[in-house]
Amino acid sequence: MSHSVAPIEMGQGPGAARHIRQAAIFVAPLVVLFLSWPLLVWAFGVDARVFPGVKAVFAAAVESVSDGSLLAHVAASLGRVAAGTLLAVVVAVPLGVAMGVNAGISAFLTPLFRFFSVLAGIAWIPIATLWFGYGFGAITFVIFNAVFFIVAYNTLLGVTAIPMRLRHAAASLGAGRLAMVTEVLLPGALPNIVTGIRTGLGFAWRGLIAAEMIATNVGLGYMLFVARDFYRTEVIVLGMIVIGILWLLIDRLILAPLERATIERWGLVQRA
Amino acid sequence: MKSLTLRNLHKTYFDPAVGTRVTAIQDVSLEIGAGEFVAVVGPSGCGKSTILNMVAGFLPATRGDIIVGDRSVKGPGRDRGVVFQNFALLPWKTVIDNVGFGLKMRGIPKPERDRIAMEFLELAGLSQAAERYPNELSGGMQQRAGVVRALANEPDVLLMDEPFASVDAQTRMTLQEELMRIWGERRHTVLFITHDVGEAVFLADRVVVLSKGHVLREIPITIPRPRRWDALTEDGEFKRLSAEVLQMVRAA
Numbered sequence: 001m002s003h004s005v006a007p008i009e010m011g012q013g014p015g016a017a018r019h020i021r022q023a024a025i026f027v028a029p030l031v032v033l034f035l036s037w038p039l040l041v042w043a044f045g046v047d048a049r050v051f052p053g054v055k056a057v058f059a060a061a062v063e064s065v066s067d068g069s070l071l072a073h074v075a076a077s078l079g080r081v082a083a084g085t086l087l088a089v090v091v092a093v094p095l096g097v098a099m100g101v102n103a104g105i106s107a108f109l110t111p112l113f114r115f116f117s118v119l120a121g122i123a124w125i126p127i128a129t130l131w132f133g134y135g136f137g138a139i140t141f142v143i144f145n146a147v148f149f150i151v152a153y154n155t156l157l158g159v160t161a162i163p164m165r166l167r168h169a170a171a172s173l174g175a176g177r178l179a180m181v182t183e184v185l186l187p188g189a190l191p192n193i194v195t196g197i198r199t200g201l202g203f204a205w206r207g208l209i210a211a212e213m214i215a216t217n218v219g220l221g222y223m224l225f226v227a228r229d230f231y232r233t234e235v236i237v238l239g240m241i242v243i244g245i246l247w248l249l250i251d252r253l254i255l256a257p258l259e260r261a262t263i264e265r266w267g268l269v270q271r272a
Numbered sequence: 273m274k275s276l277t278l279r280n281l282h283k284t285y286f287d288p289a290v291g292t293r294v295t296a297i298q299d300v301s302l303e304i305g306a307g308e309f310v311a312v313v314g315p316s317g318c319g320k321s322t323i324l325n326m327v328a329g330f331l332p333a334t335r336g337d338i339i340v341g342d343r344s345v346k347g348p349g350r351d352r353g354v355v356f357q358n359f360a361l362l363p364w365k366t367v368i369d370n371v372g373f374g375l376k377m378r379g380i381p382k383p384e385r386d387r388i389a390m391e392f393l394e395l396a397g398l399s400q401a402a403e404r405y406p407n408e409l410s411g412g413m414q415q416r417a418g419v420v421r422a423l424a425n426e427p428d429v430l431l432m433d434e435p436f437a438s439v440d441a442q443t444r445m446t447l448q449e450e451l452m453r454i455w456g457e458r459r460h461t462v463l464f465i466t467h468d469v470g471e472a473v474f475l476a477d478r479v480v481v482l483s484k485g486h487v488l489r490e491i492p493i494t495i496p497r498p499r500r501w502d503a504l505t506e507d508g509e510f511k512r513l514s515a516e517v518l519q520m521v522r523a524a
Contacts (some may be wrong), residue, residue, distance in 0.1 A: 050424055080329065163357050163360070165358060165360040165397065166360055167331050168328070168352065169360040169361075170362070171329075171347075172285075172328055172329070172348045172349070172352060172354040172422075173350060173353075173374035173377055173422075174349070174377035174378060174425065175373075175377050176377075183373070183461050187362075187364045189365075190364075253368070265364065266436035
């Protein structure tokens with residue numbers, strides 16, 4: 001855990017001691033929050049319908065894990081995020097590359113991108129439910145939008161940041177259009193693409209929870225929303241904790257190391 | 273090896289700062305025989321890099337022809353190998369993969385292109401660095417890799433754009449001598465751009481002085497080969513030619 005929660009940094013840290021110290025700095029406020037929670041609930045005699053005690057949340061956790069419902073919600077949410085993200089990246093990267101090498105395409109699409117990136121998120125839900133119905137399609141579409149625009153834009157930035165001399169070098173060595181894309185443009189833009197995916201997923205995760213409250217009957221957002229109808233604050237709080245922890249795990253265990261690795265290995269282009 | 277002919281080359285472009293078209297290259301014609309080493313010198317802004325970029329196909333000529341052998345060329349192509357001032361190695365590829373890049377583009381399978389690339393790395397004294405990445409190498413080593421990357425692709429003509437301008441003086445002399453050794457063995461047709469008069473005289477069969485976009489003069493360099501710096505620095509002929517070229521460049 002200590003390694004995974006260390007904040008991202010570009011330079012190589014001097015070692016484990018520094019990682020542990022950074023991890024401690026990151027975790028300490030969370031620990032304080034966790035410890036003060038039962039204290040505050042007890043001291044002010046908070047009604048369980050306003051905010052749950054630790055015990056109730058723990059019980060809700062045990063219950064929802066053992067009956068499999070929590071796993072079903074998590075699986076549904078993660079599945080939508082994975083599908084929406086994958087689809088978005090597959091479409092956005094080629095489009096971003098095309099924009100990066102063609103000023104005309106770029107000039108035409110950039111204003112549209114500006115407009116739609118403002119909308120990318122929950123604003124799409126009403127029309128998405130009309131198009132796709134309630135459930136997987138509509139929510140995946142929201143995820144897609146959150147990831148798509150930012151990845152396409154970052155790909156564009158990455159491609160345009162590749163020094164022209166690298167493209168010239170490849171061309172004079174016989175690289176055709178396809179080889180230019182696979183050997184120069186994609187590797188050169190990769191650090192930006194990965195950064196775009198990380199940022200986009202951050203938005204997508206927030207959008208996902210909101211969309212699930214409206215447009216589905218399974219998933220973490222739905223879990224929160226339904227619990228509200230039954231005044232089950234312990235389930236709501238459990239859901240919030242799960243949502244936060246899941247994102248931290250995804251970001252710190254997968255996305256941040258991936259971003260760091262790509263920048264270290266492939267991001268030399270800016271310095272070359 | 274093939275000859276390189278520039279015929280009545282012109283380059284004009286619109287300068288938004290001035291608001292009119294300005295002339296960068298004005299009617300430049302140049303014959304470089306097969307296996308000949310020609311250096312183009314001139315003060316900065318004289319258009320020497322523009323000429324190279326047009327010959328390489330990176331920049332379209334406004335008028336005129338560029339002929340390799342007997343074929344008129346447009347756009348970049350592997351018949352003209354380019355060595356860049358800032359090396360332009362692909363940072364995400366190892367040295368051996370950079371040197372084998374042109375071979376890969378020709379569809380030569382990996383074992384074969386590694387074998388060829390390794391031969392060229394040995395030629396440049398780089399076999400130890402084959403598996404390293406460009407940013408792990410010194411500038412001098414990167415440019416050695418840049419030179420053999422162009423050579424490994426067997427171009428008809430080698431275009432070198434101030435290739436040794438961004439390495440230190442000692443390394444530069446070593447690289448110039450190494451280039452002479454390799455060129456002596458293989459006799460490439462070379463168009464070499466530089467602002468360094470000594471370098472031009474040391475390397476070339478012929479020095480072309482460029483001024484304000486046109487050819488001021490061509491000076492044959494008759495110093496016998498092989499040339500080495502320790503022998504040439506005190507050589508009367510070398511001094512005389514360098515002084516002559518320098519005078520013209522400064523007057524240009």
